[in-house]
Amino acid sequence: DGGITQSPKYLFRKEGQNVTLSCEQNLNHDAMYWYRQDPGQGLRLIYYSQIVNDFQKGDIAEGYSVSREKKESFPLTVTSAQKNPTAFYLCASSNKVYNEQFFGPGTRLTVL
Amino acid sequence: AQSVTQLGSHVSVSEGALVLLRCNYSSSVPPYLFWYVQYPNQGLQLLLKYTSAATLVKGINGFEAEFKKSETSFHLTKPSAHMSDAAEYFCAVSDPSRGSKVIFGPGTSLSVIP
Numbered sequence: 774d775g776g777i778t779q780s781p782k783y784l785f786r787k788e789g790q791n792v793t794l795s796c797e798q799n800l801n802h803d804a805m806y807w808y809r810q811d812p813g814q815g816l817r818l819i820y821y822s823q824i825v826n827d828f829q830k831g832d833i834a835e836g837y838s839v840s841r842e843k844k845e846s847f848p849l850t851v852t853s854a855q856k857n858p859t860a861f862y863l864c865a866s867s868n869k870v871y872n873e874q875f876f877g878p879g880t881r882l883t884v885l
Numbered sequence: 886a887q888s889v890t891q892l893g894s895h896v897s898v899s900e901g902a903l904v905l906l907r908c909n910y911s912s913s914v915p916p917y918l919f920w921y922v923q924y925p926n927q928g929l930q931l932l933l934k935y936t937s938a939a940t941l942v943k944g945i946n947g948f949e950a951e952f953k954k955s956e957t958s959f960h961l962t963k964p965s966a967h968m969s970d971a972a973e974y975f976c977a978v979s980d981p982s983r984g985s986k987v988i989f990g991p992g993t994s995l996s997v998i999p
């Protein structure tokens with residue numbers, strides 16, 4: 774089955790530690806995205822990538838970093854510089870035709 | 886710049902009643918439009934999309950939406966609400982000629998009262 778996988782589903786980290794969230798897709802999509810979602814709020818774009826080895830900052834990139842070394846993978850690192858990292862993180866990919874986005878199941882990060 | 890507004894952050898309907906979730910967009914060119922549904926602790930799932938073919942678009946789970954260019958609207962409807970429709974709904978707009986970004990609305994939380 775084609776789709777997007779995110780791992781782990783739940784992640785706990787101590788304050789001050791960097792943590793990397795995984796996102797893999799087998800849809801052969803060029804574009805991939807990371808969003809942050811806080812309780813009762815909409816989606817905020819962190820980073821997106823339109824092609825391998827290239828990515829752009831979204832609306833809330835501070836305290837986050839990404840890489841895009843392979844078409845299938847777009848990992849997100851939440852660094853210690855992120856002031857309030859506890860949130861639900863969603864990864865998505867899209868085709869070029871309509872930018873229709875396909876979402877992964879999400880990772881809920883809790884920083885203790 | 887593109888933007889999406891969703892009137893009503895919370896909507897409550899009785900089971901069996903009409904569901905109407907409003908979405909208005911701003912775009913300098915006819916965009917592509919989407920409705921997504923999100924259940925608690927899950928990712929977003931595409932309900933339906935408008936891609937400049939038919940203006941009345943049918944989606945999954947009995948939902949449909951009508952693109953009205955004159956009103957810059959893309960409201961989502963369902964004739965009869967079911968308890969399982971309780972979820973968060975997001976309207977989104979994209980213009981691929983401007984790149985890969987998709988603009989999402991703030992979302993509407995739908996409650997279904999038995």
